[in-house]
Amino acid sequence: MAHGEDGYAGALAAAAGHAQAWLQSLPHRPVGPSLHATELAPVFGGPLPAEGMPADEVIDFLAAAAEPGLMAMPSGRFFGWVIGGTLPAALASDWLVSAWDQNAGLRYATPATAAIEEAAGQWVLQLLGLPSTADVGFVTGATMANFTGMAAARWRLLGDAGWDLDRDGLFGAPRIRCFVGRERHDTVDLGLRYLGLGQPTQVDADGQGRLLPAALDAAIAAGTGPALVCLQAGNLHSGAFDPFTEAIAVAHKHGAWVHVDGAFGLWAAAAPELQHLMRGCGEADSWGTDAHKTLNVPYDCGIAIVRDPSALRAAMGLHTSYLVQDAEGPGDPFEKVPELSRRARGVPVWAALKSLGRDGVAAQVGGLAAAATAIAQGMAGLDGVEVLNEVGYTQVCLAFHDDDTTRAVTARVIEEGKVWMSGSRWRDRDILRVSVSNWHTSGEEVATAVEAVRSALAAVRGA
Structure with missing residues (x-):
C-alpha cells in the first residue's frame, strides 16, 4: 500500500476534525467512559487483517470506535487523581513535534529542538526560582524525574564516599541511607527501588503530611554514612508542602543530598500568592516535576532539575564513537535523561510558557x-x-x-x-x-x- 503526500494530508485532516469534535464535546459530555476495556477489546482486536486500510479511514475508524471508551480527562469537570488538561499552544506544538519526527537526543543532529528545550529549561528555572546553572532534562513524567534526580544523588554520594559506581557497581558499595516523609508519594519509593537503594526510612509528619524537621534530624543522626533526603512539594491528599527551609538545613548539616518531589506543587513558586509554600525549596540539590499536571502540556513531559550538572551527566550520559556530540553549548540532551532516543518533549513546555508568559x-x-x-x-x-x-x-x-x-x-x-x-x-x-x-x-x-x-x-x- 502506498503512503505518499496525499496519505498524510487525508489522515491529518481526519485527525484534526476528530480532535476538534472531541474537544468541543468536553463541556457537555459525561466525564466517565460508557464502555469498559473488555467490551472494546474485540472492536480493536481479532486477527490482523491481511490487507491494510487507507490512512484516513484508519483514523475515522479509530476515532469512532474509541469514543465510548474515552474519559473526559481534559474537561474542567475532571478532578480525579492529579491530571491536568492541555493548553492550546501546547497541544498544537505537540502535533508539530510528531510531524517533525526529530530524535531529540543530540544537539548536533537536531539543533532546533535542542535550542527550544534549552530555552524552555531556562524559563522553568526562572519561574521556579531555581539556580540558573542547574541542568534541566525532559523525561517521561514525575516518576522518572524523581528517578533522574535521585540517580544523580546516588552517583555523587557514592563518589564522595570514595566508591566508583561506574566501575564497581552497587555490590559492596557503602549503603546510602534514604529518608522520606511518612506521607510521601509512593513513586519516590519506586524510584529508589529502580536505583537499587532499597526501602527508605520513614520520618514522622504532622496532621497534614508535612515532614517534621526534628524527626528528620534524629533519624539521620541515628546512623552514619551517605544520606539522601526526599522532601515533598504538594502532598497527594492535603496539598501540603514540607517545611523546606528547616528540613533542608537539617539535611545539609548531616551532608545529605536533598531531592524534592514536586510533581504538581513545584509550580506554586510561579504564583506570588503561593510562593510562601515554596520558601527555602531552592536550597535543595535536585527537583522533579510533571509539566502535564499544573502547567497543562500533553503527557510524556516530566522535568528533572539537578543543581550539580556533573553529577547528572555522569549518572545519565555516555560517550561512544558513533554519536556526533556538540562541542559547544550546554551539553547534549541525552546526557540529562535516561534515554538516548526520545521525542522533543520540551517543545510543548516552551509553547505553553511562550503563550502564557510569566x-x-x-x-x-x-x-x-x-x-x-x-x-x-x-x-x-x-x-x-x-x-x-x-x-x-x-x-x-x-x-x-x-x-x-x-x-x-x-x-x-x-x-x-x-x-x-x-x-x-x-x-x-x-x-x-x-x-x-x-x-x-x-x-x-x-x-x-x-x-x-x-x-x-x-x-x-x-x-
Missing part, C-alpha cells in the same frame, strides 16, 4: 488554587460534608459521616457523570478527593462540582 503562568497556577478553595468552601456549606485538610493549594479531601457513606457517595458521583472525583484513603479514613489541575476549571465548574456532591449525598441518604 503573568499567565502565575494566573493559571493561582487560579487552580483559588478554584480548590472555592470548592472547599462550597462543600463545607453542605450538611454532612467534612473538609478534612487545610486547603492551601489544589487538593481537597472530603468525608461523609462514615466510610460506608463516603464510598457510596464516591460511587454515586462517578455514576452520575457530571464530574469525576477519585476515592482514596487518608489518615485511616475513606475520602473523596478533589484535585484541581485543569486550566478550564472556572466558577461554573466549581458550582457543578459542589452540586454534584450535594446531589450524590442526597441520593445516598434517600436510598
